[in-house]
Structure formats: structure tokens, C-alpha cells
Amino acid sequence: MGKYFGTDGFRGEAGIDLTADHAYKVGRFLGWCYNALRERNGNNEPARIVIGKDTRRSSYMFEYSLVAGLTASGADACLLHIYILGSDPIKRR
Numbered sequence: 001m002g003k004y005f006g007t008d009g010f011r012g013e014a015g016i017d018l019t020a021d022h023a024y025k026v027g028r029f030l031g032w033c034y035n036a037l038r039e040r041n042g043n044n045e046p047a048r049i050v051i052g053k054d055t056r057r058s059s060y061m062f063e064y065s066l067v068a069g070l071t072a073s074g075a076d077a078c079l080l081h082i083y084i085l086g087s088d089p090i091k092r093r
Contacts, residue, residue: 014058020065027069035074047075052083 012018034047053059067077
């Protein structure tokens with residue numbers, strides 16, 4: 001896991017270490033995993049995953065690939081688009 005994930009998300013060079021296909025597969029896994037956890041707890045609604053990104057151009061590629069994987073596995077995706085780190089207190093309300 002440490003090869004691709006850091007403390008704040010994906011790590012690596014876009015298009016080389018990390019590709020759209022990689023983000024899609026991560027989305028598929030996350031959607032499957034969170035849906036399975038919800039079903040195990042008796043909740044049959046789709047998992048809802050919130051996605052934020054920074055201002056780099058490659059973020060668009062990863063955001064949409066991740067959403068494709070999530071929705072392909074039956075999860076719902078909520079896009080924050082560009083997410084400012086100072087917004088953390090807002091999301092906790």
C-alpha cells in the first residue's frame with residue numbers, strides 16, 4: 001500500500017506510476033468493500049463516497065476514473081471537486 005498511498009492520497013507520477021486504469025480499479029475495490037460492509041450491517045442502500053481533489057490537471061483524470069470504478073461497483077459518488085484543506089471543519093458539521 002505504501003507504494004501508491006501517502007497520508008493525503010495517491011502518490012506517484014500521473015500517467016507513469018499512476019494511471020486512469022489504476023484509479024478505476026481502486027474505485028471498484030472501494031465501492032465493493034464499502035457496499036459489503038453496509039450489507040453486513042443490514043443496510044442495503046449504496047455506499048456513499050465523497051471525493052475531493054487538488055488543482056493539478058491530473059486530478060481530473062483520477063477523479064473521473066475513481067467515480068467510474070465506484071459507480072461500476074454500485075456505490076454513489078459525491079464530488080467536492082477542488083477541495084481546500086481548510087474546509088475540514090465544514091465537512092464535520
